[in-house]
Amino acid sequence: MPELPENTAVSIHPAKKLQQVLGYAEPIFNASMAGAAGGALAAAVSAAGGFGMLGIGGNTTKEWIDGEAAIAASSGRPWGAGLMAWVLDKNLDPLEQVLEHGPSFVCISFGEPGPAAALVHESGALTGMQVGNAAELSRALEDDIDVVICRGNEGGGHGRNEVSTLPLLQLALEKTNKPVIAAGGLATSAGVAAVLGAGASAAWIGTRFAAATESMSHRNIKDAIGAAGIDDTIYTRAFDIAQRIDWPVEYGGRALRNDFSDNWAEDLEALGATVDASDALTDSINEARAKADPSLAPVYAGQSAGLSAAGQSAAEIVADLARFRSVLQQAAQRWEFA
Structure with missing residues (x-):
């Protein structure tokens, strides 16, 4: 089972721990968007050095999961999947089916993750949970959740509309030493630099990847974004x-x-x-x-739709977002004093 390394005499930052366990080069996750994040997008993001996520919707069939999960794994790089807790409350079959394909990370969100989180742990994968307010954050701090994804109300798709990304991220970083991923409103290297500089372990990017060439979204949808x-x-x-x-x-x-x-x-x-x-x-x-x-x-x-363009490949997006390093370097130089 992949485990987050224990603290040694020299403290290891949670971001480095998560990177070591999941094996990505760039701290960029594509959001597990049902209807957009299929196997091709997940594989392309992982192949580009990020961490590809497959989105499992509420009405997906076993055949769809088997086909898309196989594609997600085809890069030979680690990948993950996201599912909805309120759907899994009725039937754990979709989770069991995706786990057969060996994801390294599974995000269970929008409801009580309990039995589903236990199943993920039994498989040897890490478990994540998206949180949108203080109450959900408290739930994510329990032992069955390994990684906290702070989704602010700027984010697209379903979620809460109560707290924006930076306040939620700051609260999470005060409350836990678990790896914390920031989500909501992020689409540029400057946005990635902002949350990584604040202490996030990675950035969770949805809207910009929804418009990527490998996204399952229809061309009309990508153009609208x-x-x-x-x-x-x-x-x-x-x-x-x-x-x-x-x-x-x-x-x-x-x-x-x-x-x-x-x-x-x-x-x-x-x-x-x-x-x-x-x-x-x-x-x-x-x-x-x-x-x-x-x-x-x-x-x-x-x-972040206003910061996203249609027609870019996942590799181009990952490479652009990876420029966060130069943004952080420039910020550090700007505030240096002799």
């Missing part, structure tokens, strides 16, 4: 209500604003009544998703 600004997102449950998806109510989603959110995000009660009365709205959203129509379908993206 590339065209968005930093103030073009909205946090809402409207898309889940319209699609009748049973995400726990505390986990809304940050997505690009579009015609649908403009019409419904401010009146969820009326939206719920409309969905209850007819299938028409749900059918229209599902059709828009099938056609990748960003005017109606959810395009889950964080505020």
Whole structure:
């Protein structure tokens, strides 16, 4: 079982511990985004020196998991997977299936990770948990979680909307010696430098990788992300209500604003009544998703959409983010005094 090395007489920083155990060269993880982070993206990120993550959605089949996990492992480099705790509460099969492919790291988030975390540990992999507030952070400090991922409300996709990345990261670093990964609003080498300089072990990047060439997202979705600004997102449950998806109510989603959110995000009660009365709205959203129509379908993206471009490969993105070293060096020189 991979274990974080014990402290010796010379203290080893948690960031170095995690790097030693998981074997990445660059402290860059692609977020485990269901629908975007497939095997090709995970493999490309790992091959480029980062740590590739596979996103396991709520309706994935055994065949899909087997196929995508095999691709994720094809780089020959360590890789990981992310799953939703509230889905695993009903059925642990998706987790058992992905564990058969030997991931080094598994992130169990959005709910109580208990039995799932125990299963990951039995497999020999490290267990991570995304946290979005102080209560979730306290849960992640228990012994069954090895790595804490602080996801601020700037991040895209589902999560909490309570605390931004830097305050949450600072709190986590005060509370634990476990490796802490920062997530939410990160898309450039300067952003990576900021969280690593603060003490994070790595940066968890979602939106920029969602627009990468290896992402499973449709070209229309990638182009919409590339065209968005930093103030073009909205946090809402409207898309889940319209699609009748049973995400726990505390986990809304940050997505690009579009015609649908403009019409419904401010009146969820009326939206719920409309969905209850007819299938028409749900059918229209599902059709828009099938056609990748960003005017109606959810395009889950964080505020860093305004810092992301479509058409870049995962390797190009990792190489660009890896320039964090020069950013940190320049910052250190800027504040040196004779």
